[in-house]
Amino acid sequence: MFPRPFDYLRPTSVAEATRLLASHAEAKVLAGGHSLLPMMKLRLASPRVLIDIGRIPELTGIREENGMLIIGACTTHYAAESSPLLRRHCPLLAETAAAIGDVQVRNRGTIGGSLAHADPAADWPAAILAVEAQLKLVRRGAERLVPARDFFVDLLTTVMQSDELLTEIHVPVNPPRTGSAYLKVPQPASGFALTGVAAQVTLGPNNTLERVAVGITGVSSKPYRATATEQALQGQAATAEAVAQAATQATAGVEALADIHASAEYRLHLARVYTKRALLRAIERARG
Numbered sequence: 001m002f003p004r005p006f007d008y009l010r011p012t013s014v015a016e017a018t019r020l021l022a023s024h025a026e027a028k029v030l031a032g033g034h035s036l037l038p039m040m041k042l043r044l045a046s047p048r049v050l051i052d053i054g055r056i057p058e059l060t061g062i063r064e065e066n067g068m069l070i071i072g073a074c075t076t077h078y079a080a081e082s083s084p085l086l087r088r089h090c091p092l093l094a095e096t097a098a099a100i101g102d103v104q105v106r107n108r109g110t111i112g113g114s115l116a117h118a119d120p121a122a123d124w125p126a127a128i129l130a131v132e133a134q135l136k137l138v139r140r141g142a143e144r145l146v147p148a149r150d151f152f153v154d155l156l157t158t159v160m161q162s163d164e165l166l167t168e169i170h171v172p173v174n175p176p177r178t179g180s181a182y183l184k185v186p187q188p189a190s191g192f193a194l195t196g197v198a199a200q201v202t203l204g205p206n207n208t209l210e211r212v213a214v215g216i217t218g219v220s221s222k223p224y225r226a227t228a229t230e231q232a233l234q235g236q237a238a239t240a241e242a243v244a245q246a247a248t249q250a251t252a253g254v255e256a257l258a259d260i261h262a263s264a265e266y267r268l269h270l271a272r273v274y275t276k277r278a279l280l281r282a283i284e285r286a287r288g
């Protein structure tokens with residue numbers, strides 16, 4: 001099916017893009033187009049105006065500034081997967097990017113597009129929650145930094161207003177003795193996560209778990225932090241028994257999605273099993 005007709009605008013700066021967004025109420029931002037264009041072709045979305053942000057230089061690239069990694073919203077999944085900065089300072093992000101779709105999708109799709117779209121089965125949200133990223137939202141004349149924890153509201157819904165642009169993702173550089181892992185069960189046709197678990201741990205002086213973070217995607221209508229699991233492990237010895245016990249709480253209070261690909265019970269089961277596996281791998285990597 002063809003999309004409904006639309007006007008196409010291509011700003012060359014963030015200032016121009018936010019000005020266009022402020023003056024076109026029925027506009028949609030186009031980044032990699034790998035979620036928006038399928039929706040337009042199915043006529044689930046019919047924006048009157050597309051504002052293509054794909055060629056704004058300030059929205060692309062990854063840099064390090066004062067202990068933070070700054071990732072431009074239009075950085076492709078592939079650029080993140082292959083970034084030496086991410087691999088060295090926050091490998092969880094590179095590993096997550098590598099797990100997305102196939103090579104064509106990774107070469108066009110962007111981190112900002114994935115986060116803004118908020119598909120409940122997308123991979124990025126799990127990792128973004130686990131690394132405690134902050135998302136920079138810019139509108140004409142104003143900007144704000146939103147913690148990842150507060151960004152996702154529900155299925156395909158975030159705190160972003162229609163005139164706001166996600167411009168950057170800010171991520172702290174890992175402290176020493178930090179390990180991480182992203183593990184997913186892909187839906188065989190699309191590659192989207194039936195369940196995806198991102199775990200990141202930092203070990204203290206006596207191999208205790210100084211910091212534990214677990215982000216889970218694919219299970220419920222929005223990605224979440226497995227706080228009961230995290231709290232059970234905080235300050236504890238990093239043993240397989242403690243992890244196995246804590247992972248049983250990874251779905252505490254979670255209402256799971258069910259569809260033709262997986263029942264709610266199966267998703268909950270996967271989340272608990274993959275939380276255990278991701279944490280064990282993260283601990284192994286933190287030990288070096």
Ligand SMILES: Cc1cc2nc3c(=O)[nH]c(=O)nc-3n(C[C@H](O)[C@H](O)[C@H](O)COP(=O)(O)OP(=O)(O)OC[C@H]3O[C@@H](n4cnc5c(N)ncnc54)[C@H](O)[C@@H]3O)c2cc1C
Binds near residue numbers: 123192
């Ligand atoms: C065959 C296929 C397989 C896929 N497999 C996976 C997978 O395994 N895992 C996975 O996570 N994803 C998967 N995806 C989705 C893919 O990762 C998309 O690239 C991503 O979801 C959207 O990014 P995009 O840059 O293409 O955004 P677009 O499609 O351009 O935009 C998506 C939405 O976000 C908005 N938007 C985009 N950028 C911004 C911004 N900077 N500020 C504000 N709003 C913005 C748009 O207006 C639109 O509403 C798959 C897609 C396809 C087609």
